[in-house]
Amino acid sequence: MSDFDPAGADNEADTTATGRRADATATDGGTDTTTAEPAGGAAGAQADSQTPSGQEREPATASSGDYPVASRDGDDESESSEERSSETTVRSVTTRQTNRWVGVAGLSFLTGGLGVATSTRPLLLAAVVGVTYLAYANVSSAPSPSLSVTRQVSDSMPEPGDDVTVTVTVTNAGEQSIPDLRVVEQVPDALSVVEGPARAATALRPGATMTFSYTVTARRGEFDLDGLTAIVRNASGSEEREYDVRTEPTTLTCVPPVDATDAVPLHALTSPYTGRVATDTTGSGVEFASVREYQHGDPLSRLDWNRYARDGSLATMEFREERMATVVLLVDLRPAAYVQSGEDGPSAVERSIDATHRVFNSLLDTGDRVGIAALSEADIWLPPGSGPTHRAEARHLLATHPALSATPPAERVYVRPALRLLAGRLPDDAQIVFCSPMADSAAAYVARRLHVRGHPVTIVSPDPTRRDTVGRTLASVERSNRLSDLRASGLRVIDWTGEESLFEALERARRRWSA
Amino acid sequence: MTGYELVRRPSRQSVAIAAAAGSFVVVASIPGGPTPTLLALAGVVALLAGVWRGRHDVVDGGALVAFAGVVAAALSGAGAMPVVFGSVAAVVAWDSGSNSISLSEQVGRGADTGRVEVLHALVGGAVGLVGGGLAFVLFQVGPTRQPVTTLFVLLLAAAVLVVALNR
Numbered sequence: 001m002s003d004f005d006p007a008g009a010d011n012e013a014d015t016t017a018t019g020r021r022a023d024a025t026a027t028d029g030g031t032d033t034t035t036a037e038p039a040g041g042a043a044g045a046q047a048d049s050q051t052p053s054g055q056e057r058e059p060a061t062a063s064s065g066d067y068p069v070a071s072r073d074g075d076d077e078s079e080s081s082e083e084r085s086s087e088t089t090v091r092s093v094t095t096r097q098t099n100r101w102v103g104v105a106g107l108s109f110l111t112g113g114l115g116v117a118t119s120t121r122p123l124l125l126a127a128v129v130g131v132t133y134l135a136y137a138n139v140s141s142a143p144s145p146s147l148s149v150t151r152q153v154s155d156s157m158p159e160p161g162d163d164v165t166v167t168v169t170v171t172n173a174g175e176q177s178i179p180d181l182r183v184v185e186q187v188p189d190a191l192s193v194v195e196g197p198a199r200a201a202t203a204l205r206p207g208a209t210m211t212f213s214y215t216v217t218a219r220r221g222e223f224d225l226d227g228l229t230a231i232v233r234n235a236s237g238s239e240e241r242e243y244d245v246r247t248e249p250t251t252l253t254c255v256p257p258v259d260a261t262d263a264v265p266l267h268a269l270t271s272p273y274t275g276r277v278a279t280d281t282t283g284s285g286v287e288f289a290s291v292r293e294y295q296h297g298d299p300l301s302r303l304d305w306n307r308y309a310r311d312g313s314l315a316t317m318e319f320r321e322e323r324m325a326t327v328v329l330l331v332d333l334r335p336a337a338y339v340q341s342g343e344d345g346p347s348a349v350e351r352s353i354d355a356t357h358r359v360f361n362s363l364l365d366t367g368d369r370v371g372i373a374a375l376s377e378a379d380i381w382l383p384p385g386s387g388p389t390h391r392a393e394a395r396h397l398l399a400t401h402p403a404l405s406a407t408p409p410a411e412r413v414y415v416r417p418a419l420r421l422l423a424g425r426l427p428d429d430a431q432i433v434f435c436s437p438m439a440d441s442a443a444a445y446v447a448r449r450l451h452v453r454g455h456p457v458t459i460v461s462p463d464p465t466r467r468d469t470v471g472r473t474l475a476s477v478e479r480s481n482r483l484s485d486l487r488a489s490g491l492r493v494i495d496w497t498g499e500e501s502l503f504e505a506l507e508r509a510r511r512r513w514s515a
Numbered sequence: 516m517t518g519y520e521l522v523r524r525p526s527r528q529s530v531a532i533a534a535a536a537g538s539f540v541v542v543a544s545i546p547g548g549p550t551p552t553l554l555a556l557a558g559v560v561a562l563l564a565g566v567w568r569g570r571h572d573v574v575d576g577g578a579l580v581a582f583a584g585v586v587a588a589a590l591s592g593a594g595a596m597p598v599v600f601g602s603v604a605a606v607v608a609w610d611s612g613s614n615s616i617s618l619s620e621q622v623g624r625g626a627d628t629g630r631v632e633v634l635h636a637l638v639g640g641a642v643g644l645v646g647g648g649l650a651f652v653l654f655q656v657g658p659t660r661q662p663v664t665t666l667f668v669l670l671l672a673a674a675v676l677v678v679a680l681n682r
Contacts, residue, residue, distance in 0.1 A: 100613060103575065104606060105674070111586060111602075116667045122589040122598035124666055125650050129602045131670055132646025135677040136639075179638070180631055182621045193519045199622035203631045212626070214519075231621060235638045237614055 088149055088228075091244040101137035101238055104130055137238035144241070145181070145204075145232050146174030151225055151250040158218035160256050163194060166225060167213040172204035179203050179235040181210070186227030190406045191216040191252075220256055220353070222400035224249035255399035256357060258391070264359050265510045266325050266368070267431045267456035267492070285319035292316055326369045326384045326429050329356045330422070330450075331404070332436030332443055333376035334415070338408035339439050339464040341498055348437035350406060351462035355435045355502055357398050359460065364391055373425070375418050375436075375446065377411055378403035381425060415442050419449055431456040437464045437479075444482050451491050458492040459483075460502075522624040524569040529615030529628070532636050533566050534559075536608035540581045543601025547588025555584025555601070559608065566612040569619055578609030599651055603643030611636040 108130020115123030147170055154165040168185060172178055185198035195215035202210045226249035233240045282289045284302070291304055294314035304315040331352050340347040346354075356372065363370045364386060371384035372394055380403060382394055398404060426432075432450050436443045438461045451457045461483065465476035483493045492513065496505040537559035544555040558581025565573025585601035614635050618628045 098617075104609075107579070107582065109671070109674070112667050112670055114586065115589075116664055118590060120589055121654065122593065122595040123586065124670070125595050125599050125647065125654055126585065126589065126602040127667075127670055128650035129599055129606070129643055129647045131674045131677070132643060132650075133606055133639075134674055135646075136642045138677050139680075180635065182618065184622065195519055197519065197521055197623040197625040199521075200626050201618055201622045201628045201631050203634045235635070236642075237610070237617070237635070 088147060088248070089246045091246050093244075094242040095142065096240045096242070098233075098238055098240055101134060101236065104137075105134045108134065133236075137236040140234040140236065140238075142232050142234045142239040142241040143176045143178050144174075145172060145176065145178050145230070145243075147171065147230060147245070148173045149228055149245065149247040151247070153225070153250055153252060156250070156252060158252065158254050160218055160220050160254055162218045162254075163215050164218050164252060165213055165215045166198075166250075167211060168198075168200075168228075169209055169211045170200075170204070170228075170230075171209045172206055175206055177203070177205045178232050180233035180237065182231040182233075183210075183212075184229040184231070185214065185225070186229060187214075187216060188223045188225070190219050190221060191223055218252065218254040219406060220254055220350075220399050221405055222254070222402075223252040225252065226250070253400060255395060256354075258361055258395065264362055264366075264433070264506060265458070265492070265513055266327065266363075267458065282318035283321040285321050287320040289318045289320045292318060324368055325363075325431060326371075326427055327363055328371040328373055328384060328426060328430045328432055328455075329360055330432050330434045330436075330446075331356050331372070331374040331376075331380075332434070332446075333374050333380075333403060333409065334413040334442070335408045336440045336442065337437055339437055341464050341466045345498070347406065348439065348462045348464040349404075349408075351496070352435035352437065352460075353398060353404055355460045355462065355496065356433075357395075358502055359433055359435075360394055360398075361391065370394075371430070372397065373422055374403065375413055375415065376403045377409050377413055379421075380404075383425070384427060384430060415446055419446060422450075423453060426455060428454075431458070433458045433460060435460045435462075437462050438482055438486075439464065439475075439479065441482065444486055447486060447491055448489060451489065456492075458494065459486065460494045460496060460505075463495055463497045519625070523620050524624055525566050525612075525615040525619040526624050526628070529611070529619070529632055530563055530566050532632055533608050533612040533615070534563055536604050536611060536636060536640070537562060537581065539604035540585060540601050540608060543597040543604060544584045544588040544593070546593040546597050547584075547591040551584045551587035551591060551593075553584075554587055555581050558582070558584055558605075562608060562612055566615060569616050571613060571616055574609060574612045574616065578605060578612070581605050581608065595651060595654060599647040603640065603647050606643055607636055607640045610639045 108127045111123050111130060112127030115121065115127060149171075150169045152167045152169075154167075155162065158164050166185075168183070170181075170183055172181075180201070181204055182201040183199065187193055187198050193214055194217050196213060198214040200210060200212035204210060226247050228245045228247055230243040230245055231240060232243070284299075291307075292315065294303065294316050298316040302317050302319075304317050307313060307315050331349075333349060337349050337352065338347055340350075360370050360372065367386070369384040369386050370390075372380065372382040374380035378401070380397070380401060382390075382397055403409065432447075432455050434443075434447050434450070434457055436447075436459065438444060438459065447457045447459055463479070465472060465479055467473045467476050480495075483495060487493050492509070494505050494509040496502060500508075540559055541552060541555045544551040558577050558579070560577070561580060562574050562577030565571070565575075565577050582602065582605040585598060585605055588601065589598040611632060615628070615632055618632065622628065
């Protein structure tokens with residue numbers, strides 16, 4: 001009997017583990033731990049009858065609504081009609097003796113002894129009952145189940161904040177019945193369960209099915225629902241086995257809608273292409289700049305005809321040229337940027353990414369060329385570009401790249417190599433919009449370095465600080481000093497507090513700069 | 516962050532199952548007179564409180580007191596039938612109570628655990644009744660009247676055999 005269906009061939013790195021067995025040998029002692037070992041060399045096609053692997057590549061049927069909510073049945077006929085069993089792999093097995101019957105054993109001997117001492121035959125009979133239970137606890141061991149697990153999500157492409165109902169179906173695919181099965185879904189950390197425990201307990205006869213469902217609130221990102229902890233016990237509960245099961249993943253992709261903000265104020269460094277940033281260069285445009293003497297070849301439409309009518313001399317009007325800017329949005333994803341104000345609410349990184357997303361879309365709307373880079377462990381680089389394909393690429397990148405997740409990275413990010421790499425990639429005419437909470441001096445260093453390299457930097461800084469304790473006030477003051485220093489060095493800083501929208505922050509900044 | 520909060524205490528249903536088993540303990544100790552009955556009652560109440568609060572130690576203690584009621588009934592001259600029955604009921608009450616606590620610790624209160632809990636209690640009860648019934652029949656129709664010491668030693672041997680066979 002193979003425990004849990006063999007690993008599917010499409011599980012990367014698990015291809016050799018087909019037919020992996022979860023053999024846990026229960027030996028003496030209070031708690032023994034045995035880890036499942038892959039059975040060597042079982043490379044051939046898995047001969048598991050109920051796993052037609054071509055058929056269930058669509059675990060996430062994304063239709064909404066009509067799922068049974070928390071219906072639980074152990075014993076009806078619906079199980080055989082479902083062909084879509086999933087492939088599961090056991091990652092680890094732990095076998096434990098619960099030792100819960102030890103007290104009963106001791107008590108029964110005490111009772112028997114008392115019966116002997118007082119010559120009370122009924123007490124001796126009570127001791128027989130105790131010994132019976134001792135036998136009951138000892139003769140059976142926890143079953144090694146073969147489970148197949150399928151998940152259905154009400155919406156596999158939700159928008160952030162949407163509630164998604166996940167329905168989990170667990171089928172006992174083995175020959176043994178499971179008297180006590182407890183399953184705990186391994187919901188990704190970033191998703192919060194809002195309804196129903198993502199857990200269930202039941203007893204399953206061979207072929208029987210259990211269904212339970214729970215609701216999570218979607219957040220930006222791509223999540224694989226592929227883990228399940230199954231705890232099986234024997235009928236007496238004297239032994240328990242905990243399986244860490246990897247099932248076929250059901251993916252939840254949550255991409256924020258295309259949200260733009262108002263036009264982002266940019267520095268005057270531009271590319272040679274026509275765009276919307278008014279420059280000091282004169283030529284054709286909308287905004288009047290100056291009048292100069294006519295030169296041969298000037299277009300007739302720009303001749304100052306009023307002047308010609310007045311004194312007969314030819315003059316050409318000059319307008320401020322509007323050019324396209326090349327902007328690279330730089331997101332701060334260093335562990336130091338994972339700060340948030342208070343216990344709940346979005347982290348500064350989450351706000352930075354949101355800002356990046358909005359600024360990206362609005363810049364693209366205004367015809368600028370926009371790229372994305374990040375200070376992170378993983379290499380994130382989307383070269384500046386434009387057009388709908390570019391927009392879709394960026395949207396997908398910002399939503400689903402694992403390095404842009406809501407949980408801080410494990411390793412520290414080294415700023416200097418990251419800067420060197422970035423400097424090599426940046427086009428000469430690129431300016432930077434740096435989204436960072438500016439929670440440490442390294443962020444300020446990055447901004448300055450880029451600025452002095454000739455890439456004008458605009459900092460969009462979500463403010464994560466609070467002033468309710470002395471320490472927090474200190475951090476807040478430090479941060480605002482840092483921002484002031486940067487402003488003094490000629491960088492533009494948009495301080496985006498938690499209460500206002502990005503639009504308001506940009507508007508406030510624009511008023512200051514145009515004044 | 517608002518979210519679903521896992522309550523790690525057994526549900527009302529779990530308490531009801533333990534209460535059903537516990538009531539048999541009380542009934543079985545009635546033949547022993549008022550003191551054993553009160554003892555059993557106190558034990559069952561403590562056990563139920565333990566189940567409700569999700570406390571293993573209180574459940575264990577309550578079950579011990581309830582069983583002490585049964586023992587007291589036996590010592591005050593209750594027959595073999597109520598004593599066997601009361602012991603089985605005490606074990607089932609304790610077993611279902613502590614099982615529901617472990618369930619609630621692992622899957623929480625919100626999950627529907629009624630099915631597995633009832634099954635657990637029924638199987639436990641059946642095992643006890645079969646074992647106790649067998650012992651009772653042997654006790655009644657047994658050809659020889661062995662001294663109790665012999666019986667006790669036999670019992671001990673059986674227990675050791677059971678444990679040894681499983682290792």
